[in-house]
Amino acid sequence: MNNEWDTIVVGGGASGLGTALESASRGYRTLLIERGDFASYTSSKSTKLIHGGVRYLKQGNLRLVREALLERSFLLEKIPEIVKERSIILPTSSFIEKNYYKLGIFTYDQLAGSNNIRRSKWLSKEQLIKSVPYLKRTFNGGILFYDAQFDDSRLAIQLARSIYDYSGTAVNYTEVIRIDSKRKQIACIDHKKGNEITLKYKHLINATGPFLDRLCNLENSKNTKKTIRFSRGSHLLINSNRFKQKDGLILPRTKDGRVLFILPWKGIILAGTTDVEMKHLGSEPKVSNEEVEFILSGIRSIYDVNIEQKDIISTFSGIRPLSNQNSTKNTSKISREHRMFFSESGMLSISGGKWTTFRKIGEDTINFLEKLNHLKPTISLGHEIQINNHLKLWHQAEALYCKEPINQELIIRGRNLARSLKKEEYAFNAEDILQRRTRVGLLAPKTAKKWKPILDQALDIL
Ligand SMILES: Cc1cc2nc3c(=O)[nH]c(=O)nc-3n(C[C@H](O)[C@H](O)[C@H](O)COP(=O)(O)OP(=O)(O)OC[C@H]3O[C@@H](n4cnc5c(N)ncnc54)[C@H](O)[C@@H]3O)c2cc1C
Numbered sequence: 001m002n003n004e005w006d007t008i009v010v011g012g013g014a015s016g017l018g019t020a021l022e023s024a025s026r027g028y029r030t031l032l033i034e035r036g037d038f039a040s041y042t043s044s045k046s047t048k049l050i051h052g053g054v055r056y057l058k059q060g061n062l063r064l065v066r067e068a069l070l071e072r073s074f075l076l077e078k079i080p081e082i083v084k085e086r087s088i089i090l091p092t093s094s095f096i097e098k099n100y101y102k103l104g105i106f107t108y109d110q111l112a113g114s115n116n117i118r119r120s121k122w123l124s125k126e127q128l129i130k131s132v133p134y135l136k137r138t139f140n141g142g143i144l145f146y147d148a149q150f151d152d153s154r155l156a157i158q159l160a161r162s163i164y165d166y167s168g169t170a171v172n173y174t175e176v177i178r179i180d181s182k183r184k185q186i187a188c189i190d191h192k193k194g195n196e197i198t199l200k201y202k203h204l205i206n207a208t209g210p211f212l213d214r215l216c217n218l219e220n221s222k223n224t225k226k227t228i229r230f231s232r233g234s235h236l237l238i239n240s241n242r243f244k245q246k247d248g249l250i251l252p253r254t255k256d257g258r259v260l261f262i263l264p265w266k267g268i269i270l271a272g273t274t275d276v277e278m279k280h281l282g283s284e285p286k287v288s289n290e291e292v293e294f295i296l297s298g299i300r301s302i303y304d305v306n307i308e309q310k311d312i313i314s315t316f317s318g319i320r321p322l323s324n325q326n327s328t329k330n331t332s333k334i335s336r337e338h339r340m341f342f343s344e345s346g347m348l349s350i351s352g353g354k355w356t357t358f359r360k361i362g363e364d365t366i367n368f369l370e371k372l373n374h375l376k377p378t379i380s381l382g383h384e385i386q387i388n389n390h391l392k393l394w395h396q397a398e399a400l401y402c403k404e405p406i407n408q409e410l411i412i413r414g415r416n417l418a419r420s421l422k423k424e425e426y427a428f429n430a431e432d433i434l435q436r437r438t439r440v441g442l443l444a445p446k447t448a449k450k451w452k453p454i455l456d457q458a459l460d461i462l
Contacts, residue, residue, distance in 0.1 A: 001169065001197070005031045007369075008186065008201040010176050010215060012036075013043035014152075014358040015338070015350045016207030017159035017170070022362030023205075024168030025385055026378040031199070032163060033188060035175035037432045039156035042209050043355065044436055045285075045318025047235065047261055047273055050075050050083050050148040050356045052111065054090075054250070055259050057104050064337050066111045068356045072148050073115035074383045075356075079158065081391055085117055086149035086263065088248040089131060091139040091302065098122075098141060101252065105145045120145035132245045134305045144247065149265060152355055153436035154394060157425055159358070161388035173428055179204070179219040181345035192428060203369055206349040209321040210281055219347055227341075227351055229324045230279075234287040234317040235272030236295050237442055242311050243269050243303070251302055260298040266443055268313060271295050278319065285317040314442045323352040340368045348372075359385065393420055397433065401440045406450055414451065415458035422459055430455035 009020040012034025020032035034040075052069040075083040090105065092098040105120045121144050128142040129135065160170040177196075178187040185200045206215045212228045248263040256275060263270045274291045292315065299307050323339050338353035338361045348369055353361045363380045370377050397417055403410055421427040421437050433455055434448040435441040441448040456462045 001171070001199075002029070002031070003198070004200045005029050005202070007031070007203045007205060008033065008199060009205045009207055010186075011207035011209060011211070012038040012156070012160070012170065012172060013041060013207065013209050014039070014156070014355045015209060015353050015361050016205075017043075017156055017163070018358030018360075018362035019205055019207055019350065019365045020163050020168055020170060020362075021159055021166065021385065022359070022366045022380065024163050024166035025381050026366060028203075028366075028378075030163065030166075030168035031201075032160075032168070032170040033174045033176060034170070034172045035191070037172050037428065037436055038160050038170070038426065039153045039436060041211075042318045042321065043156055044153035045233070045235075045316050046152045046355050047233075048149050048152055048263070048265055048270065049086070049261070050150050052108060052147075052356075053354070054104060054108055054145075055252075057107060061337070062107075062111060065108070067360060068354065069108075069112040069115055071357050071360055072117075073112070074359070075150070076117070076148055078383075078387050079155070079389060081389070082155050082158065083148050083150040086147050086248055087144060087246075088147055088250050088261075088263070089123065089128065089142045089144050090250050090252055091128060091132070091135060091142040093139055095140070098143075101143055105143050108145065117146035117148070131247050132243075132249060134243060134245075134303050135249075136302055136304050139302075149248075149263065150355075151266075151439065153439070155355075157394075157437065158388045158391075160426060161390065162386065165386065165388055170426075172426055176215065176218065179215075179347070181219055181347065203373070204347045205365065205369070206347055210319045212321060212349050212351055216343055216347070216349065219343060219345055227324050227349070229277065229322045230281060231320040231322055232276040232278050232285050232291075232317055233273040233320055234276075234291040234295070234315060235270055236287075236292065236315050237265075237313045238269040238271055238307060239311050239313060240264060240267060240269045242305055242307055249302075251298055254298050255294070260295065262299065266439060268443060271299060275320075281319065285319055287315040287317045291317075314445050316442065321351060321353075338364065340365055342372060359383075393417070393424060394437070397421060397438045398440075401434065401438050401451055402444050402447055404447055404450075406447075406454070411454055414454060418455045418458040427459070429459055429461045 006028040007023040007030045009016045009032045024030040050072050052065040123142045163170045173191040175189050208215045251260040427433050430452045
């Protein structure tokens with residue numbers, strides 16, 4: 001690997017990938033460094049919506065919604081195999097509620113303007129029951145509107161590949177352990193080989209999401225400012241036979257004032273999310289029993305089916321890195337807008353943000369970097385940027401690793417495919433393949449468990 005770079009971006013989640021892609025596409029010699037696998041922390045644990053966010057309308061954040069709707073349109077067009085249209089129904093119980101939400105969704109349509117997917121429409125009680133047969137009969141109708149849905153970790157891999165397409169480099173399993181801002185160099189551990197490397201940079205960007213303050217501390221151990229607050233959001237994946245619906249559903253008000261989504265995704269139902277403020281970060285956030293109960297009771301409050309623990313196929317939990325703008329605010333009320341700031345020694349940090357706006361985060365970050373460093377401005381490709389669309393291996397892997405029984409012929413094919421995923425999609429171990437290159441770990445955890453030792457052996461991990 002080259003030792004000198006114009007831009008080094010630390011963190012291989014949505015924000016870092018978007019920023020490194022923007023930097024590479026604007027001609028900077030760019031390196032992205034991720035200490036685990038790409039998207040392995042927050043960015044593989046989202047609700048999988050590419051959306052303006054109807055709930056942000058309530059917060060009056062029209063600019064954020066409009067910006068995200070523009071990005072939604074760009075992504076639907078650029079990578080239609082990964083980002084797809086998603087119909088969602090919002091059920092209403094009274095005349096007042098119906099008109100209140102109708103106004104909100106109408107505003108959502110208007111903000112999308114010519115980029116709207118389809119116009120929302122009002123559903124009568126009969127139409128609602130036809131679409132969501134197990135819904136309680138207490139609703140008087142609903143509003144059908146359209147957003148988009150995606151596979152977050154797959155998009156991350158395509159972004160890593162796109163960085164290479166623009167002559168940049170993106171490496172995983174490499175961790176920044178020291179920053180020497182006077183010499184403009186960082187020390188990293190290459191976890192694959194176990195050795196330490198030193199790299200020089202002109203511009204250093206901190207896109208470590210929930211770990212933002214920790215990286216700032218590496219740069220300046222006296223810095224104890226807390227710019228990030230952590231909020232855990234959990235999801236349950238449930239057998240879709242228990243729902244029999246092809247549209248998604250949004251419950252606009254849960255007990256804690258959030259929204260609950262019940263969304264068909266890859267043949268099962270994804271339900272969530274929660275919002276639990278956390279004081280400390282663990283290595284892998286876990287779904288608590290209270291959160292499972294919270295989501296299940298939200299479902300039971302609107303459906304006539306008794307979803308139980310045994311219907312849950314798998315669970316996952318992610319940490320929202322939220323800007324610490326107002327310590328008195330409940331985390332669900334903190335704006336999801338991204339922000340950038342420079343530390344005294346010149347590292348640029350990105351906080352907040354959404355998956356949907358990863359490209360805009362990148363564009364704004366590089367603009368900000370050029371402006372504050374008085375660099376000659378380069379021009380962003382904007383929505384003309386290309387996202388790598390090579391998806392053949394993905395389709396093969398998704399089809400193969402969920403097959404049972406795992407016989408000898410399948411094992412040989414699975415091993416060969418794992419080696420190709422290592423070469424072409426930066427997979428290092430079986431977890432990378434089963435949790436992020438494919439979603440077998442979420443969709444069929446028992447099958448994934450059987451594949452794990454076979455794939456680790458094929459990748460020389462065992
Ligand atoms: C529950 C939940 C649901 C969400 N749903 C949606 C949704 O439906 N739609 C949407 O648009 N957005 C959604 N979001 C928001 C979105 O997922 C996040 O904003 C986004 O993933 C954050 O990305 P990030 O790059 O900032 O952080 P991360 O994905 O956490 O990436 C930071 C990376 O930095 C790495 N790192 C840390 N320290 C170092 C180091 N020293 N060296 C190298 N690497 C390091 C970490 O390993 C990590 O991979 C959701 C978020 C959550 C939590």
